[in-house]
Amino acid sequence: MDSASGAGGSIPIGGGGGEASSSQPGGSGSAEGGSASSSAPPSRYESQKRRDWNTFLQYLKNHKPPLSLSRCSGAHVIEFLKYLDQFGKTKVHITGCPYFGHPNPPAPCACPLKQAWGSLDALIGRLRAAYEENDGRPESNPFGAKAVRIYLREVREGQAKARGIPYEKKKRKRPSTDAAGEGGSRSRSGGGGDETGGGGSVGAPAISTV
Numbered sequence: 001m002d003s004a005s006g007a008g009g010s011i012p013i014g015g016g017g018g019e020a021s022s023s024q025p026g027g028s029g030s031a032e033g034g035s036a037s038s039s040a041p042p043s044r045y046e047s048q049k050r051r052d053w054n055t056f057l058q059y060l061k062n063h064k065p066p067l068s069l070s071r072c073s074g075a076h077v078i079e080f081l082k083y084l085d086q087f088g089k090t091k092v093h094i095t096g097c098p099y100f101g102h103p104n105p106p107a108p109c110a111c112p113l114k115q116a117w118g119s120l121d122a123l124i125g126r127l128r129a130a131y132e133e134n135d136g137r138p139e140s141n142p143f144g145a146k147a148v149r150i151y152l153r154e155v156r157e158g159q160a161k162a163r164g165i166p167y168e169k170k171k172r173k174r175p176s177t178d179a180a181g182e183g184g185s186r187s188r189s190g191g192g193g194d195e196t197g198g199g200g201s202v203g204a205p206a207i208s209t210v
């Protein structure tokens with residue numbers, strides 16, 4: 001627990017390293033100092049999107065072997081999502097757990113914490129938009145890859161079973177890129193609240209929340 005939240009913004013990928021001093025997103029002047037936006041702060045969605053995007057770029061940077069954005073595929077995106085699970089706060093029961101399928105288990109268990117499906121879904125929506133805003137071509141957008149959609153669906157179905165929470169309220173349709181973000185995290189459950197901490201945030205690892 002010594003170095004966990006210590007110095008600054010680098011993502012602890014691969015168990016350390018990467019003391020990049022300039023990795024603080026939005027910290028160093030360049031970003032949002034713009035002209036018009038000083039009075040009206042960026043929307044929550046916008047700032048979350050920027051943070052997510054920085055997290056992802058940081059992830060690519062620390063990736064072994066190194067990955068450039070242009071070579072990033074849906075498979076890499078899925079890898080990224082799995083990587084984020086270690087920072088998750090949502091209990092997902094394994095099939096052998098007595099509370100498998102219980103939305104409100106009466107006692108703790110040892111099942112792993114993961115990212116809630118709704119968080120991942122919203123995250124992908126934001127990253128997908130961010131990719132194109134950063135000059136990525138829509139047709140090569142790895143966040144829109146079919147494999148990613150399939151993966152998310154599997155996560156949703158798996159978590160619905162494991163947590164006893166049906167996500168059926170949301171009809172399976174894909175809104176446009178922009179809407180996918182916010183819509184995703186809101187529409188579900190209404191019961192829990194534990195997983196998103198009230199923001200649809202993925203609780204991205206080392207991005208400081210100042």
Ligand SMILES: [Zn+2]
Pocket residue numbers: 092093094097098099100109110111
């Ligand atoms: Zn369990």
